[in-house]
Amino acid sequence: MPTEIKKIIVSITGASGAIYGIRLLEVLRECGVETHLIVSKSANLTIATETSFSIGDIKKLANYAYHPSDIGAKISSGSFKVNGMIVAPCSMKTLSAIASGMENDLITRSAAVIIKEQKKLALMVRETPLSAIHLENMLKLARIGVAICPPVPAFYHNPTTLDDIINHSVARTLDLFDIQTNLIKRWQGISSKN
């Protein structure tokens, strides 16, 4: 039996850090993972502000791309099999909509389907500082198994470039989907004299 190709839904929403979603698409493509992309309306603004990518360039990185209002797309149904979904970056608005079960566009509908089908959902949430409302929304989702993956930089791998920092968060999120990349040096331990 041939091994099935992994399928991941990637959504880029209007939090700062559109590059995380873009890098994810690049890496998933290199890994041979089939990607289904939804870019929110607000993400068009962050992409233009923060990156030199056009929406067309980004769509070309995905196997399939959908408009957020395309509520009839195949990924809106649990009968279309995917391995999971990553929202990168995830705005507090989209976090809140997912946490409250609001399914008013393809992004939040797809996330709701992933949750009901008990597949892996990872949210690369980005905001600072975080209010109690943000934290409660994250806790509510974490309690039902949603992975809350803020792209918080680590320094134990001695990053020297922005790429190092971006790749680290992307690779650690993909670890949750058992998608192995060669993007990062893994911690090998350190001898302690204490």
Ligand SMILES: Cc1cc2nc3c(=O)[nH]c(=O)nc-3n(C[C@H](O)[C@H](O)[C@H](O)COP(=O)(O)O)c2cc1C
């Ligand atoms: C340049 C820019 C940066 C933003 N950064 C953030 C952010 O880091 N986190 C966040 O939750 N919202 C951020 N926002 C606000 C969201 O874009 C806004 O709440 C929007 O309604 C989110 O919609 P969406 O989730 O459908 O993309 C930012 C907006 C702009 C224009």
